[in-house]
Amino acid sequence: MRQTRKYLQTSNITRTTIRRLRVIPSYFFLIWRWSMWLYALIVIIFTHSSYVNTASIPYSSIAVILLSITFLETLFVTLYAPVIQILFPRPLTTAATRSLKQAQLLERVLTEEEETEILPPFMQTRNHYWNIAIYSMDVIICGIVMYYSGPFSNPPFGLGSPFYRYGMSTVFAAAAVFRYPGGLLAALGYDLFALFGMFVHAPGARSYVPNAVDIVGSLIDTPIVAILVAYLANLLENHARSKYHERENARTQAALVSIGEALLKSTGDRQELLQRSSKPIQRGRFERLRITLIDLAIPEDEIQATALQSFEQQQITTCVEALSPSTQFPDISQTLAQKVLASGQKLVSFEASDDQQSGIARMYIPLRKDDHVQIVLGAESRRLAPFNAQHEKFLTIAGTQLLVALDNIRLAEQTIQLAADAERGRIAREIHDGIAQLTYMLSLQAETCEAQAQRISEASEEDAELITPLTERLSKLVVISKQALWETRNYMFSLKPLMRGTTTLTQMLNNQLREFEAISDLPTSLEIAGSPALYGEQYLHSRHYAQIGTSLFRIVQEALTNAYKHAHATQLTVHLRYQSDRIEVDICDDGRGLPPFLLQNEPARVETQPHILSGHGIGGMRERATELGGDFSVLAQASGGTIVRVSIPL
Incomplete structure (x- = not known):
């Protein structure tokens, strides 16, 4: 009682x-x-x-x-x-x-x-005929x-x-x-x-x-x-x-106010934004709420083609969940979100329980912007009936607020990126018009002085003994000035965006090798196997492919620098292979090779030898490859020299 x-x-x-x-x-x-x-x-x-x-x-x-x-x-x-x-x-x-x-x-x-x-x-059952019979x-x-x-x-x-x-x-x-x-x-x-x-x-x-x-x-x-x-x-x-x-309108307004307050408190981080907004949306309405954010940089056709695979493997979404403490029914939210992402249509279902008195109601709604699905909102609760239009309206309004906040974050990031690109472009122009030109003139003057000293030494045997040391110093100055010019050009490439517009990976590497050959006077060649056309036009314009191209360009740049400064090579060859599931690049030189511990891929000993390579050296190249799930190795050629090999999956 x-x-x-x-x-x-x-x-x-x-x-x-x-x-x-x-x-x-x-x-x-x-x-x-x-x-x-x-x-x-x-x-x-x-x-x-x-x-x-x-x-x-x-x-x-x-x-x-x-x-x-x-x-x-x-x-x-x-x-x-x-x-x-x-x-x-x-x-x-x-x-x-x-x-x-x-x-x-x-x-x-x-x-x-x-x-x-x-x-x-x-009493009533979910069977209409049973109710009539009662x-x-x-x-x-x-x-x-x-x-x-x-x-x-x-x-x-x-x-x-x-x-x-x-x-x-x-x-x-x-x-x-x-x-x-x-x-x-x-x-x-x-x-x-x-x-x-x-x-x-x-x-x-x-x-x-x-x-x-x-x-x-x-x-x-x-x-x-x-x-x-x-x-x-x-x-x-x-x-x-x-x-x-x-009451529902008042409740919705209160929830939307809470969501708005959560959005205002966000710091510009997408994950934090979704975490802050998930609780106000879920609280008091749904037992489980899942927010799936689609990577806006990937075209929708490509997303739908890969939506049935793991989100984590494709790196195309950010997902957050909000759960009630009493939630005990099966979690199939990721599978349903993938299905909605693939079809682009909302999903409303009701799974009746064994006693036919209750069930699990589910509703997954895709929200679009510019004809592309950008968010999938999924709600689940144990109820007597499926979710109705009121729930769909609430999820749509809340999702729209999220889209506006996310779009503001994207615009802020783009503004920052554009400002950074403009500043980097300005610095690159300054380097090109200033330090690069002066270094180039210094290189030309050093070569001229070396040639003049060489002619004087050859013309007068009496002065040869005095001029020869000067000739050797001028020769070293020529090498140093060319190295400085190459380093300056590398900095310029690092500051400028690489794969933009219609520039392809093949064109980037070909231009890089031509410039390297002009500066270093080392014969270089680019050998290509396969064609990027087999990847499809959509993928060639995706962010993932641009990341692969940028990483390969930086690795080739680092390998060429190392070969020029340390290998004493007389010829370099770059092999670019387009395969169905990956892209491979080999940078081959005929120089003196590398120490055995470098060929055995011992990172601990590499870090203790910073003078061997420029920049981040082998460690930096390996990091660039592994960040994209690729493989990196340094091999010795049977005929002498070194092969730097990198393979990155698509």
Whole structure:
């Protein structure tokens, strides 16, 4: 009893107008049925006790049987009534215990206000035919009781029965659930029993002369009750819906305000933005919320082609989830999000449970911008019915706010990137017009001085001994100046964006080798196997392919620098191979080779020898390859020299 009282004190069942309106017909039905049963009991007790049965069955025996049947029926209906199950979550009978899950689910439905329909007087299943059978059976039982109790009074049918008003409650119940059609059909069925008793009297009936008052009174009451109850039920439901929409709009506005506050607090990080906004969207509405952000840099055709593969492998999405503590149903949200991403259409499903009383409702909505899916919002909850248009509207509004915030982040990043590119371009131009030109002039002057000193040394044997040291120093100065010029050109390439516009990887490497050959005077060649055309036009314009091209360009740049500065090579060859699943590049030289520990790929010892290579050296090249899932190795050629090999998968 204490537990029930505590539950009633903490319950929200009767705290809102909507909930009160929804349960009014159910309360009236139970009050009516019990009141009319007591009325029948009083009438039977205080009426005459003469025997009226032709089969010598006493009047009191028939009364006891009918009272017992109606009492058990009323008790059964009461224990299984949704209102009673909500008020008393610990049923007092074993029979009601079997419907505990349904009661708990109905309780949660009322608390969350998922539906606004009038609460049914009887228990209901998800099978429409079962519901019709339950209410039809109640009509039949009430009609039979009315028929056999007719002889207790005058007239011996219809309103003469003490159970006549008791049986009218079945018309009340049918009209509350099925409205006008159900109520009028129940009234017609109930009147048929009255007509049957009029023409075929029940056993024990006295002689009776029919009159219009009794006939009309026995047939007109139930249709009027059906019409009135159906009308009132419609009014209550419409009013409840109106209140529900008002409250839902206020709730939606409050949630959107919370989402807006979360968006304002974001620091420009997409992951943080999704994490902050997921809780306000999920709270109080969904048990599971999944937000899938599509990588905007990849074309939609390519996303849909790879959507059925792992998001993590393709690196095309950022996903966050918000869960309620009580969430215990299977998680298939990633699979459903992939399906929606591939089809571009919303997905609304309802998976019924074993007891057919509840189910898992799911809704996944793709949100587009510029005809491309950018966000997939997925919501899941255990409910009595699928998600409705109100939930879809809320998810769409919340998702639109997210899209605006994400677009602001993207525009801010683009602004920063454009400013950085402009500044890097300015620095590159300054280097080209300043340091690069001066270094180039220094290189030319050093070469001229070296050639002049060489001619003087060859023309005069007397001065050769004095000029030779100067010639050697000038030769070293020429080498150093060319190295400085190459380093300067490398910095310029590092500052400028590489693969942009119609520039291809082949063109980039070819231009790089031509410039390297012009500066270093080392013969270089580019050998190409395969063609990038086999990857498709969409992929050639994707961000992933641009990342591969940039990494390969930097690795070749580093390898050429190392070969020029340290290998003493006389010739270099770059092999570029386009394969179906990867791109491979070999940078080959005929120099003196590298120490054994470098060829054995020992990173720890490489770090202790920074003077061997420029920049980040082998460590930097390896990092560039592994960041894209590729392989990097340094091999020795049988004929002498070194092969730097890099392979990056598509």
